[in-house]
Amino acid sequence: MTKAIICRVALAIPLHKQFDYLLPKYLSADFLGSEQQLVGCRVRVPFGGKRQMVGIICEVNPELDYDIAKLKKITQLIDHSALLSEKLWSLLNWASFYYQHPFGDVYQQAIPTALRQGKEATFKGSEHWQVSEQSLNIDDFKRAKKQHQALTLLGEQCLSSSSLKEQGITRVTLKALQDKGVLETIDKQPQVNLNWVDDFEESTEKPNLTSEQALAITAVNQQNQTFNCFLLEGITGSGKTEVYLNIIKPVLQMGRQVLIIVPEIGLTPQTIQRFQQRFNVPIYLKHSALNSREQLDSWCHAKQGSAAIIIGTRSAIFSDFKDLGLIILDEEHDASFKQQDGFRYHARDFAIKRAHLEQIPILLGSATPAFETLHNALQGKYQHLHLTERAGNAKPPSSSLINLAGLPLQSGLSPQLVELMGKHLEKNNQVILFLNRRGYAPVLMCHECGWLVKCGRCDAFYTYHKSANYLHCHHCASTLPIPHQCNDCGSTQLISTGVGTEQLEESLNQLFPEYPTVRIDRDNTRKKESFNQYLTDINNGKYKILLGTQMLAKGHHFPDVTLVALIDVDGALFCNDYRASERLAQLYTQVSGRAGRAEKRGQVILQTHHPEHDLLQELVNSGYQDFSRHALTERQMAQLPPYSFQALLRCESDNATLAESFLGLCKQVIEQITQLNKIERRLFVLGPIPASMERRAGKYRFQLLLQADHRALISKTLHQALPTLDKLPEGRKVRWSIDVDPIDFV
Numbered sequence: 210m211t212k213a214i215i216c217r218v219a220l221a222i223p224l225h226k227q228f229d230y231l232l233p234k235y236l237s238a239d240f241l242g243s244e245q246q247l248v249g250c251r252v253r254v255p256f257g258g259k260r261q262m263v264g265i266i267c268e269v270n271p272e273l274d275y276d277i278a279k280l281k282k283i284t285q286l287i288d289h290s291a292l293l294s295e296k297l298w299s300l301l302n303w304a305s306f307y308y309q310h311p312f313g314d315v316y317q318q319a320i321p322t323a324l325r326q327g328k329e330a331t332f333k334g335s336e337h338w339q340v341s342e343q344s345l346n347i348d349d350f351k352r353a354k355k356q357h358q359a360l361t362l363l364g365e366q367c368l369s370s371s372s373l374k375e376q377g378i379t380r381v382t383l384k385a386l387q388d389k390g391v392l393e394t395i396d397k398q399p400q401v402n403l404n405w406v407d408d409f410e411e412s413t414e415k416p417n418l419t420s421e422q423a424l425a426i427t428a429v430n431q432q433n434q435t436f437n438c439f440l441l442e443g444i445t446g447s448g449k450t451e452v453y454l455n456i457i458k459p460v461l462q463m464g465r466q467v468l469i470i471v472p473e474i475g476l477t478p479q480t481i482q483r484f485q486q487r488f489n490v491p492i493y494l495k496h497s498a499l500n501s502r503e504q505l506d507s508w509c510h511a512k513q514g515s516a517a518i519i520i521g522t523r524s525a526i527f528s529d530f531k532d533l534g535l536i537i538l539d540e541e542h543d544a545s546f547k548q549q550d551g552f553r554y555h556a557r558d559f560a561i562k563r564a565h566l567e568q569i570p571i572l573l574g575s576a577t578p579a580f581e582t583l584h585n586a587l588q589g590k591y592q593h594l595h596l597t598e599r600a601g602n603a604k605p606p607s608s609s610l611i612n613l614a615g616l617p618l619q620s621g622l623s624p625q626l627v628e629l630m631g632k633h634l635e636k637n638n639q640v641i642l643f644l645n646r647r648g649y650a651p652v653l654m655c656h657e658c659g660w661l662v663k664c665g666r667c668d669a670f671y672t673y674h675k676s677a678n679y680l681h682c683h684h685c686a687s688t689l690p691i692p693h694q695c696n697d698c699g700s701t702q703l704i705s706t707g708v709g710t711e712q713l714e715e716s717l718n719q720l721f722p723e724y725p726t727v728r729i730d731r732d733n734t735r736k737k738e739s740f741n742q743y744l745t746d747i748n749n750g751k752y753k754i755l756l757g758t759q760m761l762a763k764g765h766h767f768p769d770v771t772l773v774a775l776i777d778v779d780g781a782l783f784c785n786d787y788r789a790s791e792r793l794a795q796l797y798t799q800v801s802g803r804a805g806r807a808e809k810r811g812q813v814i815l816q817t818h819h820p821e822h823d824l825l826q827e828l829v830n831s832g833y834q835d836f837s838r839h840a841l842t843e844r845q846m847a848q849l850p851p852y853s854f855q856a857l858l859r860c861e862s863d864n865a866t867l868a869e870s871f872l873g874l875c876k877q878v879i880e881q882i883t884q885l886n887k888i889e890r891r892l893f894v895l896g897p898i899p900a901s902m903e904r905r906a907g908k909y910r911f912q913l914l915l916q917a918d919h920r921a922l923i924s925k926t927l928h929q930a931l932p933t934l935d936k937l938p939e940g941r942k943v944r945w946s947i948d949v950d951p952i953d954f955v
């Protein structure tokens with residue numbers, strides 16, 4: 210009798226636990242004697258009630274202390290060998306440990322949706338027809354002209370439905386022949402180009418490198434066969450992309466693949482075009498706007514080696530490659546690299562770990578490196594490369610502040626700024642106004658008693674959207690019709706206070722009717738095409754005033770923009786999050802970086818009520834480089850990251866007491882462990898305290914912060930604590946999660 214194979218399967222559920230199943234005999238026959246081959250294969254298994262789930266085999270024939278008669282059976286064995294490469298498999302295991310997230314869910318998030326659902330890891334095939342009857346005599350079909358023609362064509366080769374259609378053969382004809390048992394269909398995989406390296410060519414249209422670019426490129430290219438982490442700190446417009454292109458080239462020439470990670474693909478179609486124009490190799494994209502079939506195809510191209518370059522957002526870091534030779538992470542400071550729910554990984558950290566395991570170079574590029582990265586570079590852990598000058602003839606913009614105190618403002622615009630805008634526009638230049646607040650106004654208020662319209666589910670006010678004619682909470686997405694009366698005093702005089710992009714747009718149309726304004730924010734660029742159309746129109750000079758939120762700050766290159774103004778950033782100056790100043794400095798530098806990127810000199814204006822503020826003074830007078838070095842010493846004095854390491858336990862519930870007391874229990878468990886390990890003086894547990902937005906979408910939210918002088922202390926402690934925390938019955942009444950290396954404390 211054949212021995213049963215028992216498989217331990219990880220499922221995408223929020224439990225740190227795996228489940229055992231029996232591989233039925235009819236599925237196990239091929240694997241007897243080579244059971245280990247099953248590890249890494251996907252299976253379909255029954256789970257709870259009638260549900261079927263796709264899981265992944267992590268262990269075969271584990272030691273058991275129970276009766277196997279109770280085990281359920283695997284329904285389907287989807288793969289016959291491990292789906293992912295060994296390296297990627299071990300990276301995912303590392304990530305599961307480091308981020309304290311169940312392996313089943315880590316794994317599922319790392320693969321495209323179609324594979325999560327159990328689809329085969331193959332390209333989209335296409336229907337082909339071929340002759341099935343060997344002893345066929347075509348002459349028998351002479352009287353049916355079309356059938357005869359079809360068989361003549363197919364007698365020599367197998368053809369796709371579409372090419373048959375082009376030659377006048379319809380489905381009806383083919384079906385008729387199929388019914389007669391003469392023809393059959395097969396699903397044929399498309400031909401893929403695995404030999405792109407043989408016809409590798411580089412476009413001759415490229416600039417002469419600046420000496421700084423050349424230095425950076427040489428530094429990387431000299432060591433491109435082994436692991437090295439490089440930080441390319443290059444001011445805005447310094448030509449970082451040109452450096453990327455030049456370090457990619459030798460890697461492609463070796464026939465190896467390149468992975469480029471960017472914050473948001475939709476926002477920078479220009480950058481992608483530059484890669485496509487430079488090299489004649491197959492480039493595939495990987496981002497969430499692709500449908501699940503396209504995602505799977507690009508995944509397969511990477512895995513089989515028919516993609517030379519993959520350009521993708523955060524999750525592209527999990528692509529499996531045939532032969533990965535280089536990773537580039539552009540705008541490495543960008544917060545979108547950190548996933549903010551579920552599996553809270555950081556794509557940059559995962560990428561570095563990956564490059565290390567694959568023994569390949571990784572380059573992080575930014576004008577405003579994250580403090581973590583900068584710290585590592587300054588310490589010599591990463592090789593630090595610099596581009597301190599703008600490429601071509603462009604010069605860095607000049608910066609100055611406008612003190613708003615006492616000035617009459619029109620939708621937030623000072624008279625000085627309006628005058629300056631006029632001057633730039635007269636010269637046929639473009640102007641960018643940056644305001645990170647969409648909607649018409651951030652609050653609606655009673656003019657008589659000061660009552661403010663607050664979201665009933667969040668500690669936040671409703672934003673007034675005038676054209677859509679409703680109130681909208683930007684935190685829980687709930688909406689409300691505009692109230693006619695004050696809830697407190699009954700007055701009908703409700704007025705909006707503060708300025709959002711929608712209102713500013715209205716004013717700009719009045720102030721500068723002859724200069725068309727375009728507003729770029731999430732409200733009016735929901736469709737991908739509309740955003741691309743705006744970008745084209747901006748580059749064609751159709752719009753002269755570009756008004757927008759963060760979306761306008763990211764990596765765009767508009768040669769005619771000479772003035773950039775930040776309308777209101779004061780809110781970020783007095784925020785209690787220790788990362789707020791870093792973020793503001795990055796934003797300021799990135800937004801300003803859109804000015805004067807070509808021949809014409811740029812100017813940057815920052816409007817504020819606090820011109821004396823140290824941060825603003827430093828940014829305007831010395832820039833990000835000086836600010837960041839200085840701010841790092843402050844972090845060191847306060848023993849904050851990157852000079853310490855953190856993890857955050859978050860908990861939320863309809864009931865504030867439940868949420869808070871659960872974290873209280875967690876604290877006890879963790880402190881017992883630190884005492885046992887004698888590290889209580891090196892790992893602090895702070896809290897529980899309410900999150901800075903205590904109530905969101907109807908839930909009360911609390912946090913417990915772990916801080917230590919060493920990364921490993923946190924991961925080991927959490928790893929030891931988790932089995933106990935998982936079993937706390939109080940944990941079932943709340944929602945809780947662990948965020949390792951948190952960057953957001955809201």
Ligand SMILES: Nc1ncnc2c1ncn2[C@@H]1O[C@H](COP(=O)(O)OP(=O)(O)OP(=O)(O)O)[C@@H](O)[C@H]1O
Binds near residue numbers: 422443444445602
């Ligand atoms: N050596 C060079 N000579 C002339 N022009 C160059 C050179 N290198 C790059 N450029 C041009 O300079 C412009 C800015 O380059 P790029 O977009 O790569 O800057 P960047 O460093 O990525 O800026 P940002 O961080 O602001 O996105 C581009 O139009 C690019 O074609």
Ligand SMILES: [Zn+2]
Binds near residue numbers: 664666667684
């Ligand atoms: Zn809300």
